[in-house]
Amino acid sequence: MIARPASSSAIDIAAARRALAVNDPALARVEAVTPIFAWRLRPGGFEGLLRMIIEQQVSVASAAAIWRRVVDGLGEMTPERVMATDVETLRGFGLSGQKARYGHEIARAHLEGRIDQAHLARMNDAAATAALMAVKGVGRWTAETYLMFCEGRTDVFPGGDVALQEAMRWADGLELRPREKDAYARAEVWAPHRSVAAHLLWAWYGAVRRGEVRLEAAA
Template identity: 40%
Template sequence: MTAPSRRKLKAACETLAAADPALGRAYDELGVPHWRVGDPCYAALCRLIAYQQLSTKAAGTIWGRTETLFGEVTPQAVLAADPEDIRACGMSRPKVRHMRSIAEAITRGDLDLQRVCATDLESARRELVSVKGIGPWTAELFLLYSVGAMDAFPVGDVGLMEAHKLLSEVETRMEIKEFTAHAEIWRPYRGVAAHMLWGWINDLRDKAGRAGPQA
C-alpha cells in the first residue's frame, strides 16, 4: 500500500485547516503530516490487536516476540501453532482467540483482504467488522494504514480527543459522542485529520521529553 500523494494530503489539510481552527493550528505548526503505511495483510491486523490497550513500548516488545516465534505471521502459521506458545509471547487469551478467529475467516474466504482494499469504504468496514476479533477501532486503523482510506476514522481514540482539546485551548475534553459529531465537519478527510492530530500530539510529547530534567 502507498500513502495518499502529498498533493492530495496538502489539499485535504488546507480544507481541514479552514474548517476547524484546531486543525488550522496543527497545520500551521507541523504542515502536512506523515502518513503511516502498512501492508494490507493478516499480520497487520494481528499487530493492531497486539497494540490494543497497551503502551507502545510494551506492545512493541510483545509483537517483536510474536514475529520471532513465527518468522512470518500468517493465518496458516497461527492456526498450526499451540495457542499457549503465542500466549508466551505476551498475548492475552482473548487476543490469541482473535488472531485465530481472523485466520479462520481468511482461510474460509469469509474475509478477503484484497477485496477489502478494492471496494468502497463502507463495504470494507462491513466485511472487516463481520469477523470476530475485528472491532471498529481495529477496522478503521487497518483502513487508514493498510488501505490508505482518507476518511477512515477511529471513533473514541483518546489521543485524538486529547490533541483536539489542547489545540482548542479548552479545559474539558469532548465526550466521545460530541467528538464524533464534531468530526463530521472533517468529511471526507477524517483520516487526514486523525494524522494531523496524532502528528501534533506526538510532536508535543517528543518536545516535552527532550525538555525533561537533565542528569
C-alpha cells in the same frame, strides 16, 4: 467512491492540510504549528490485521517487542501457521490469552473467506468497517485504524481514539474530552480528509506532549 493511498503523497497531504485549515478555524491553528508529517502507511492483509490486534492497549515499545517474538516464533506469517499454533504457544510469545484467541479468530476468518482482502479493498469505508467488525476481536477502532494505516484510506476517522479526543478537546477549547459519538460528529466537517485530520491531530498531540509545540488556548 473509495479514497486510495495516492493521497498519502507529500503533495496531497499538504493540499489536504490546507483544505482542512481553510474550512475549520480550530484546525487552522493546529495546522499552523504542526510540522510536516508522512502518512503512516504499513503492510496490510492478514499480517497487518493480526499486528493491529497485538498492538492494542500496550505501549509502542512493548508492542514492537511482542511482534518481534511472534514473527520469530511463527517463522511464517500466515493464517494456516497461526491456526496450527495453540493458544499457550502464542501466549509464550507475549500475547494475552484473549489476544491469542483473537489471533485464531482472524486466521479462521481469512481461511473461511469471511475476510477477503481483494473484496474488502473494493468496499466503501462503512461496509469495510462492518465486514472487519464482524470478526470476533476486531472492534471499531481496530477496523478503522486498519483501513487507514494498512489500506491508506483517506476519509476514515477513529473517533474512539483517546489521543484524538484529547487533541480535539485542546483544539476546540473544551473542558472535557468529547465522547466517541461526539468525536465522530465533530469530524464530519473534515470529510473527505478525515484521515489526514486524524494524522494532523496525532502529530500535534505528540508535539505538544514532547514539549516541541506550546499549547495555546483556543480563541
